[in-house]
Amino acid sequence: MSAIASRDAYARTVRKESGGPGLLLAHGGGGSVESNFGPILDDLAAAHSVVGVDYPGTGGTPRATQPLELDELADQLVAAADAEGLDRFAVLGYSLGGNVAVRVAARYPGRVTALVLTATFARADHRLGLVTDLWAALAERGENDLLARLLVPLALSEEALEGLTSEELEAVVQQTAESFPPGGADHAALVAGVDLRADLARIDVPALVVATTEDRLVPLARQLELARALPGARVAELPTGHLPFAERPRAWADLVTGFLAQGR
Template identity: 50%
Template sequence: MSLSFEVRGSGPGLLLAHGAGGSAAANFPFIAELAEKRTVIAPDYPGSGATPKAEQPLELDRLVDDIVATAVDSGVETFAVLGYSTGAAVAVRAAARYPERVTALVLTAGLAHIDKHLRLNLDVWQHLLDTPEALAAFLVLNCFGPEALNSIDDLDAVLRGTAEGVPVGTRDHIDLLRTIDVRADLAGITVPTLVVATAQDTLVPPHHSRGLASAIPGAKLVEVESGHLIGVQNPDDWLAAIQEFLG
């Protein structure tokens, strides 16, 4: 399906792939900074941002094709892919399906497949979708490191904002995430790859990122002190790592 997307800046292409239950704007707070030197294409998955909810279950390959199409339709023929959380697996599959287009990967707080720990997190997340207050508590608890969480001045306001900001397509995103397994793609990745692990992450723990880095030939691993929501807790260090790598 056609995805809503934004294109900003000029220069080498950079395609963004956001996380489940997120959006490009929510997960990448520094699009303007990235666009100072690059053409940034920022699509939203079905049920996020301005993209309508999907009428059928999401499939990884189809989502990848739709995301790549936003870049190509914008006249950007080749591009790096910055993937966050679920978007890291989207980025890996994009490199596997479109090796002639993808020039580099940045995989942040990502995963190659669902293990038992993550499956249980998804079970709780999905179960709480109809209970906004409990869902907000679960997400805030698992998306911030303890120090950052304890430093929040108005926790009630953060919980309210979290409960009110859940995209309508979140259930579909979680269902997609349950099906993801890109392990067979990793050894064939030949483009320069940076893996950014979120060291305090309890939603998608850093062993997932370390696994990505060890399985992708030549990948560089950087660990950032942050919970899963790195774009809120530590965006400066994340952006610095991205900018240095893409250079």
């Protein structure tokens, strides 16, 4: 049984101003389409028909009543493409959304034209597993302030973090604590046990791995491991922490749109 009974229960983001080729967006854990891709949506929609869905418990989608599954999230994203009449599409996945994007490519191989994976991983190693276990536990208990104090120094690059005054840092912590969605614990729990290396080995589409080189949540080594597991993947390094949309949105948008333009 699906964690969300109706496909219509997933809130969709659609930007089709250009009428261009399809581009599906898979956001990160604890985020949403707007929070993770909002700063670059105009750039993406300039040449693509953009479609995304908010996972259960974030954006306009109600929280799930059962544990989330990558297959369910992948199928919901493709269902949103179907609803918009998109038969083929590229997929841009950020963080946990990169796992969703890989699963879309594995389950719908004839429909995916390209993959762009940013700040993501092929498997949850011990370090990431421990962090997301704590993330899920704190989120479930409503300890949002403590969770923010855990994640802010992991999500920001050292340059961005140390460039803040004490007052600015405290403001960032409070803003982060207030932004956590109800389903964040479910998103974090989904990371446990993830291992997509077998899926990656079977994917045969143009792929770009945008590696966030100053990332302390998903270290560069894990991102490069993913790139090695994906046949023929290109790697582009982006000097940012885990939040490219906050630290370097223009550079991120340029990498994504530049790569996708090569396939048109």
